[in-house]
Amino acid sequence: MSTLARYLIQGMLYAAFAATVGYFSNAPTYRHLGADDALVRLSFSHAAQRVAPCRERTPEELAKLAPNMRAPLDCPRERSPVTVELELDGRLVFRNVVAPAGLRRDLASTVYWRQAVAAGEHRFTARMKDRPEGGFNFVKDVVVELAPGRVLVIDFDGTRGGFLFRM
Amino acid sequence: MLDEDQAQRPRGTVAFPISLAWCVIVVVEADTAWTGGRDRGPGVPGALRALERAFDLVFRAVANPWRHLGALGFFFFWVATASGIYLYLFFDTSVTGAYESVERLTHGQWYAGGVVRSLHRYASGAMVATVALHFVKELVGRRFAGFRWFSWVSGVPLVWLLLASGITGYWLVWDRLAQFVAMATAEWFDALPLFGEPIARNFAFPAAVSDRFFTLIMFLHVALPLALLAGMFVHIQRVNYADVLPARALGWGAFLALLALALAKPALSQGAADLATEPQTLALDWLVLGFYPLIYRFSPEALWIVAAAATLGLLILPFAARGERVPVARVDLANCNGCARCFADCPYAAIVMQPRAGGKAGQKHAAVVAGLCAGCGICTGACPSSTPFRSSERLVTGVDMPQQPIDAVRAELERKLARLHGEGRVVVFGCEQAAALHGCAGRGAATLSLTCVGQLPPAFVEYALRHGADGVLVASCLEGECVYRIGDTWTAQRLAGEREPHLRVTVPRERLRVVRAGAGEEKTLAQALTRFREALARMPRNEPRGSSRSKAPRALAAAQTGARG
Ligand code: HEM
Ligand code: SF4
Numbered sequence: 001m002s003t004l005a006r007y008l009i010q011g012m013l014y015a016a017f018a019a020t021v022g023y024f025s026n027a028p029t030y031r032h033l034g035a036d037d038a039l040v041r042l043s044f045s046h047a048a049q050r051v052a053p054c055r056e057r058t059p060e061e062l063a064k065l066a067p068n069m070r071a072p073l074d075c076p077r078e079r080s081p082v083t084v085e086l087e088l089d090g091r092l093v094f095r096n097v098v099a100p101a102g103l104r105r106d107l108a109s110t111v112y113w114r115q116a117v118a119a120g121e122h123r124f125t126a127r128m129k130d131r132p133e134g135g136f137n138f139v140k141d142v143v144v145e146l147a148p149g150r151v152l153v154i155d156f157d158g159t160r161g162g163f164l165f166r167m
Numbered sequence: 168m169l170d171e172d173q174a175q176r177p178r179g180t181v182a183f184p185i186s187l188a189w190c191v192i193v194v195v196e197a198d199t200a201w202t203g204g205r206d207r208g209p210g211v212p213g214a215l216r217a218l219e220r221a222f223d224l225v226f227r228a229v230a231n232p233w234r235h236l237g238a239l240g241f242f243f244f245w246v247a248t249a250s251g252i253y254l255y256l257f258f259d260t261s262v263t264g265a266y267e268s269v270e271r272l273t274h275g276q277w278y279a280g281g282v283v284r285s286l287h288r289y290a291s292g293a294m295v296a297t298v299a300l301h302f303v304k305e306l307v308g309r310r311f312a313g314f315r316w317f318s319w320v321s322g323v324p325l326v327w328l329l330l331a332s333g334i335t336g337y338w339l340v341w342d343r344l345a346q347f348v349a350m351a352t353a354e355w356f357d358a359l360p361l362f363g364e365p366i367a368r369n370f371a372f373p374a375a376v377s378d379r380f381f382t383l384i385m386f387l388h389v390a391l392p393l394a395l396l397a398g399m400f401v402h403i404q405r406v407n408y409a410d411v412l413p414a415r416a417l418g419w420g421a422f423l424a425l426l427a428l429a430l431a432k433p434a435l436s437q438g439a440a441d442l443a444t445e446p447q448t449l450a451l452d453w454l455v456l457g458f459y460p461l462i463y464r465f466s467p468e469a470l471w472i473v474a475a476a477a478t479l480g481l482l483i484l485p486f487a488a489r490g491e492r493v494p495v496a497r498v499d500l501a502n503c504n505g506c507a508r509c510f511a512d513c514p515y516a517a518i519v520m521q522p523r524a525g526g527k528a529g530q531k532h533a534a535v536v537a538g539l540c541a542g543c544g545i546c547t548g549a550c551p552s553s554t555p556f557r558s559s560e561r562l563v564t565g566v567d568m569p570q571q572p573i574d575a576v577r578a579e580l581e582r583k584l585a586r587l588h589g590e591g592r593v594v595v596f597g598c599e600q601a602a603a604l605h606g607c608a609g610r611g612a613a614t615l616s617l618t619c620v621g622q623l624p625p626a627f628v629e630y631a632l633r634h635g636a637d638g639v640l641v642a643s644c645l646e647g648e649c650v651y652r653i654g655d656t657w658t659a660q661r662l663a664g665e666r667e668p669h670l671r672v673t674v675p676r677e678r679l680r681v682v683r684a685g686a687g688e689e690k691t692l693a694q695a696l697t698r699f700r701e702a703l704a705r706m707p708r709n710e711p712r713g714s715s716r717s718k719a720p721r722a723l724a725a726a727q728t729g730a731r732g
């Protein structure tokens with residue numbers, strides 16, 4: 001093979017390598033979310049109520065404890081699981097009972113869920129129960145208009161009245 | 168209204184196969200490795216070998232990219248490092264400033280920063296592509312078992328470090344792609360039961376992303392490549408004279424290719440990150456981020472399982488595939504003078520020089536680290552004690568191979584020399600891994616097949632010429648195809664008098680020919696033999712001159728008679 005031919009073919013092969021790297025660095029286009037879809041992210045971390053209220057220790061119980069441990073109140077640290085439901089246009093799309101984190105189950109319960117929905121107007125109903133007994137103690141019902149590509153974050157903050165719909 | 172199937176799945180039809188290919192490649196190639204690829208020892212199997220050889224014609228072996236994939240990996244790493252340092256000078260490590268600073272760099276100084284940015288991106292992509300090919304080549308060549316386990320096992324984490332380096336790089340730009348990378352990484356890691364609060368919450372709303380987090384990513388984008396470099400260094404620890412620097416022609420070729428690409432298709436951002444919206448379509452770098460769509464195509468957990476299984480599978484592969492144990496070189500202290508030639512020539516750093524017990528200060532001897540030894544015999548070829556002229560009944564050298572001791576090689580040579588008759592008496596020294604010698608034997612040549620051509624002590628060439636051969640043909644593998652990496656190089660240098668032990672200058676060079684014929688190229692070898700004989704026919708007959716050893720053994724005496732008669 002002549003030197004010229006060798007260099008020509010080398011050039012072509014180097015170009016093919018560069019073209020391959022160049023192509024796959026940008027293409028094919030990845031469709032992450034449908035063109036007419038929006039995204040709902042249900043995401044919060046919430047420390048639920050304790051499974052049982054604090055209780056006063058009887059004098060006998062106190063006597064049994066080491067002197068430096070004689071607190072009059074016995075407060076169980078374990079928290080209740082959190083029950084969450086999300087309805088979309090009257091249909092239940094998410095339901096979960098989330099145990100609290102931590103070895104003693106005394107930390108927050110965390111929910112994370114993502115779901116694409118068709119863009120347009122939707123009615124969302126979010127419900128949550130964070131106590132051992134009774135029904136849902138937080139409910140929020142909203143109607144939102146979601147543009148394509150929009151992200152609706154459903155957060156929860158007990159100190160600000162419960163569910164927050166953020167866009 | 169809520170179509171789960173549709174919502175969860177990216178609808179790009181090509182996207183999925185590419186990302187899946189990343190995972191499937193392991194399975195498919197492993198399968199090929201088991202079923203095919205096993206003809207003559209651990210080497211590259213048929214189709215790939217043909218491709219490599221075709222590239223030799225165009226690039227020459229020294230600059231053939233297929234033969235220097237590891238070196239190219241290093242080269243692209245250095246290009247990415249150098250370009251990265253430049254980018255760092257102009258980069259603003261803050262949520263609000265990052266994107267703008269990259270934009271200014273890309274457009275404000277397109278001729279410098281823009282090109283450098285593109286080089287940085289494409290060098291990383293090229294490195295991933297090169298390492299993937301290097302990996303596949305080692306896999307289909309079954310170069311993971313036995314003494315190679317260390318190179319193999321230390322290679323596996325490099326894949327993780329390489330991809331992680333790339334991922335953190337894309338993150339820093341803080342454009343739409345970075346936003347996707349951040350979210351996908353978070354959602355992927357959140358599938359592990361490690362973190363209390365989901366990391367993904369950090370990217371749920373614009374206000375959630377902090378400069379501190381950015382500083383962390385910047386730190387990772389420096390620390391991970393540094394860890395990668397350290398890993399690369401460990402990876403080549405057991406490979407003596409590792410090929411980490413491409414030949415000039417290959418280096419320039421690769422660099423100019425990147426530069427041309429950088430100019431033709433500058434790397435661009437994809438719009439500032441906006442956490443209030445989800446990117447719908449993205450120009451993804453499939454080389455670095457190719458498996459991310461799997462998180463959404465299947466699930467984060469599924470990707471973890473595939474990644475963990477692939478990693479674990481690759482890590483245990485060398486131990487699961489324990490092939491036959493290779494014979495290990497042995498040192499004979501009485502015949503070792505401590506010259507350290509074997510130490511210098513061993514391709515796998517399996518020889519260490521130790522102080523000689525009871526010897527004078529500074530006196531050393533060679534010792535073999537059995538676990539590292541490839542059993543190639545290159546050390547025997549290097550040892551000055553391996554000369555067949557020694558008159559002892561049994562030839563014992565400083566470092567020898569149990570499967571084919573140098574004494575047996577000499578005995579075989581003497582036996583075969585004794586049977587050489589007529590015109591064109593040629594001895595062919597060949598290699599078990601390269602072209603087979605039976606064709607030459609069929610044509611009346613005396614053939615000796617060694618474990619590696621590097622096992623041949625040059626004195627054997629002289630010995631054959633002194634004891635009845637008209638010529639010696641040394642059949643070596645193709646350049647860059649030595650199963651033990653450098654046996655062919657050392658032999659060529661020793662015969663040319665450029666490396667110890669030299670072939671003595673008094674040996675008539677016209678009676679020695681080195682031919683390169685790789686596995687399967689028996690025809691090339693046969694043709695070389697024919698041409699060599701034609702050349703020898705034009706020379707006077709080579710009269711055996713004998714040596715001090717001529718008196719001793721019976722076989723040799725017979726050789727002399729045979730040669731004369
Ligand atoms: C950053 C990524 C990597 C780089 C830069 C790299 C580079 C290198 C280099 C320079 C060599 C020496 C080649 C020679 O001198 O002949 C080598 C050898 C080797 N590499 Fe890699 N490598 C990488 C990843 C991998 C991976 C992922 C694997 C497989 C899991 C692997 C398996 C091997 C093996 C088995 C050898 C030994 C070959 C022999 O013994 O002849 N490497 N690598
Ligand atoms: S046989 Fe090969 S790998 Fe083993 S010590 Fe000798 S040169 Fe090194």
Ligand code: SF4
Nearest residue numbers: 503504507509550565
């Ligand atoms: S080449 Fe031979 S003599 Fe020299 S150190 Fe090695 S074994 Fe000893």
